[in-house]
Amino acid sequence: MASIRLQNIAKRYGAFVGVQNMSLDIADEEFLVLLGPSGCGKTTTMRMIAGLEDPSDGQIIIGGEVVNDIDARDRDVAMVFQGYALYPNMSVYENIRFPLRMRGIPGAEHDARIRQAAEMVELGSFLDRKPGALSGGQRQRAALARAVVRQPQVFLMDEPLSNLDAKLRQSMRVQIKHMQRQLKVTTVYVTHDQIEAMTLADRIVIMNRGAIQQVGTPDQIYSDPANSFVAGFIGSPPMNLIEGSARDGRFLAPGVSVPCPGTVTGKVTLGVRPEDCRVAGEHVQGQVYGVEPTGDVTYLTVLAGAKKIEVKAARDYRAEIDTAVGITFDPARLYFFGEDGQRIREGA
16 A cells, blocks of 8 residues: 655645645555545645646655656546446446456456455445446445455545435445455545544544644544634534633633633633533523534523523523523633634643
């Protein structure tokens, strides 16, 4: 298999910068997720790795070889797209077989490789069907099998689950991760869905406006965000970000008063995750804005001044709209960000 190195790569379209001076090392057999909002540069980065876009600057190195001048078809990477891109007039068997024919793999090897790939994605009994006779999830699995059968050194997956419903996405996430672990193929996965990123990745690269914001394991990204963008992008519901000011060891905002480190001063943003808030207490005084029971947890929205604060409350918590309510934050789980959005770390 192969490691990937992106060395100061950039992509410009005239005056518009799609990717800014990006450097990244992806280890052999790693499952790396590029995560960020639409237009952040994640798909452009993947397309440059694939050879579908030429970088304006920098080098792309796959398996120790600079591939900038190597055509996409010769890079030994397999792509799975958001659209299934299956040939409707071909059976699943022939769709999976297609890349073997295109790459000149001896015909004697085809059947065993096709059936092995199909079994890996649980499509062994559907090989005679046409794509039109498959569900969305089955079609996506056929697209995965077509990528697997090539036995490439790198998988590139561009939002492959976005067309599926929530239940199918969950089962396909499990299937993709299991398959990648079996095959031990270096995988780069693009998504805007932070749940996919958190559940699939060995490491996550969070991007915004063409630049890397943070690289780390899912636990690192969640527990130790580098800036307010990362803090607000990861989490469901996302972290509460409350603008206010700090002085003399206290953070103040309308309806909010919280102790803070003495080193935190001036205009700052307080971050606290919904699960680190407790109903009834001293740090927030507000009114109930919304109550959303989901079975295992109740999501409570509290209005403090003009700011809505999300709280994960007990599953049986209920309250009427506009009821006065107090919230306490876990003092060990507070984050502070400066005016530039960067994390203020105690002792820094």
